[in-house]
Amino acid sequence: MALIGLLLSHTLAGAEPIPQAERRSGFDQMSPEIQAMQRDDGANPGMLAVADGEDLWTKAPPSGGPACAGCHGVASSTMRGVAARYPAWDARTDKPIDLQGRVNVCRREHQGAEPLAYESPDLLALTAFVAAQSRGLPMAPPDDARLDPARAEGRALFEARQGQLGLSCAVCHDDHWGRRLGAAVIPQGQPTGYPLYRLEWQSVGSLQRRLRNCLSGMRAEPFTYGAPEYLALELYLATRAAPLPLESPAVRP
Amino acid sequence: MRRSRVAALLVLALMTLPALAEEGLVPTTIVGDAIPESLTSAPGDPARGRAIVSDRARGLCLLCHAGPFPEERFQGNLAPDLTGVGGRLSPGQLRLRLVDGRVLNPETIMPSYYSLAGLARVGRAWQGRTILSTSEIEDVVAFLATLREEASGESR
Numbered sequence: 001m002a003l004i005g006l007l008l009s010h011t012l013a014g015a016e017p018i019p020q021a022e023r024r025s026g027f028d029q030m031s032p033e034i035q036a037m038q039r040d041d042g043a044n045p046g047m048l049a050v051a052d053g054e055d056l057w058t059k060a061p062p063s064g065g066p067a068c069a070g071c072h073g074v075a076s077s078t079m080r081g082v083a084a085r086y087p088a089w090d091a092r093t094d095k096p097i098d099l100q101g102r103v104n105v106c107r108r109e110h111q112g113a114e115p116l117a118y119e120s121p122d123l124l125a126l127t128a129f130v131a132a133q134s135r136g137l138p139m140a141p142p143d144d145a146r147l148d149p150a151r152a153e154g155r156a157l158f159e160a161r162q163g164q165l166g167l168s169c170a171v172c173h174d175d176h177w178g179r180r181l182g183a184a185v186i187p188q189g190q191p192t193g194y195p196l197y198r199l200e201w202q203s204v205g206s207l208q209r210r211l212r213n214c215l216s217g218m219r220a221e222p223f224t225y226g227a228p229e230y231l232a233l234e235l236y237l238a239t240r241a242a243p244l245p246l247e248s249p250a251v252r253p
Numbered sequence: 254m255r256r257s258r259v260a261a262l263l264v265l266a267l268m269t270l271p272a273l274a275e276e277g278l279v280p281t282t283i284v285g286d287a288i289p290e291s292l293t294s295a296p297g298d299p300a301r302g303r304a305i306v307s308d309r310a311r312g313l314c315l316l317c318h319a320g321p322f323p324e325e326r327f328q329g330n331l332a333p334d335l336t337g338v339g340g341r342l343s344p345g346q347l348r349l350r351l352v353d354g355r356v357l358n359p360e361t362i363m364p365s366y367y368s369l370a371g372l373a374r375v376g377r378a379w380q381g382r383t384i385l386s387t388s389e390i391e392d393v394v395a396f397l398a399t400l401r402e403e404a405s406g407e408s409r
Binding site: 160161162163164165166167171175176179180181182183215216219220221222 | 309313315316317326327328329330331355362364365371372373374375376377378379382384
């Protein structure tokens with residue numbers, strides 16, 4: 001009996017908590033009104049950030065360096081599919097890097113410009129613009145073994161009980177998605193829509209901002225923006241989401 | 254003090270689970286699946302308890318539970334309905350489930366409202382504090398004990 005239990009728990013530890021066929025975007029659980037708002041580019045407030053991002057893409061920075069477009073050309077072709085495979089491995093720093101980090105590396109190294117602050121309108125606009133080029137493409141996390149340790153760390157963080165309430169991400173998003181937590185229907189916690197416009201924020205925000213919200217809801221200490229723990233969670237979430245389609249800029253309640 | 258020490262020793266001989274003794278917290282003694290003794294000297298106030306239970310930033314109960322609160326919209330469905338719970342469980346049993354339900358079910362998702370044990374990465378604002386105080390626990394126990402009426406069939 002004990003042996004069977006042991007074997008079972010080993011299999012379970014390696015198994016995917018939500019099999020690919022059962023993965024659902026939070027979009028599916030929203031009201032028809034908010035779904036319509038996301039679908040209609042004229043009504044989706046996130047499209048304003050995408051438009052701002054498009055301007056920034058073609059504008060040369062004050063440093064005199066090239067614009068993003070100077071190196072990357074037409075985003076609809078060169079950036080198509082990029083967001084779907086982020087976070088990725090950054091060989092120069094030997095660390096995982098997300099889209100926000102990549103934008104800032106380009107600014108520093110190729111544009112001679114200051115990095116943009118997390119959650120600043122410009123960083124949200126540029127990442128929303130780049131992500132929007134992959135709309136509808138399946139999440140395709142890179143098959144890169146160098147990312148495995150951080151992915152595993154992300155999964156461990158996702159499954160660890162933390163905060164004053166002693167909850168884990170997995171308690172809500174693996175075990176109880178679809179149930180009602182007060183007024184909110186618990187989604188699977190898929191990262192496919194970010195950056196996105198959240199009605200509660202009345203603004204566009206990044207995935208890290210969303211993770212911060214869940215952590216404070218658990219009464220756990222949020223990490224600082226850009227922390228390796230957020231990168232690890234983002235990596236695990238991307239693997240856990242594939243092959244759901246990318247939907248940035250999404251809208252959420 | 255003496256008397257309760259003697260009582261505690263007696264109980265020690267009978268009980269099935271160790272006493273919860275955490276730094277700075279009022280010690281509690283578990284007998285079977287209950288904490289029979291109040292955590293305070295003053296009795297709990299059911300009206301205050303009701304306010305705590307229905308306050309989503311204090312008790313948080315209705316995030317997970319539903320209950321007989323017709324004025325509260327959007328109650329949770331992660332946990333058993335609290336309707337009639339005072340008829341199903343004694344005050345002592347209610348008290349243990351609030352203080353630290355992990356004693357009965359180590360996997361429970363219900364927060365331990367009067368325990369600091371086993372918590373990790375607690376947010377700065379909440380460190381070293383239990384979710385509810387001893388008097389709040391007693392208020393909630395007093396309120397839950399009044400919930401003796403089972404749901405009438407048609408209401409859910």
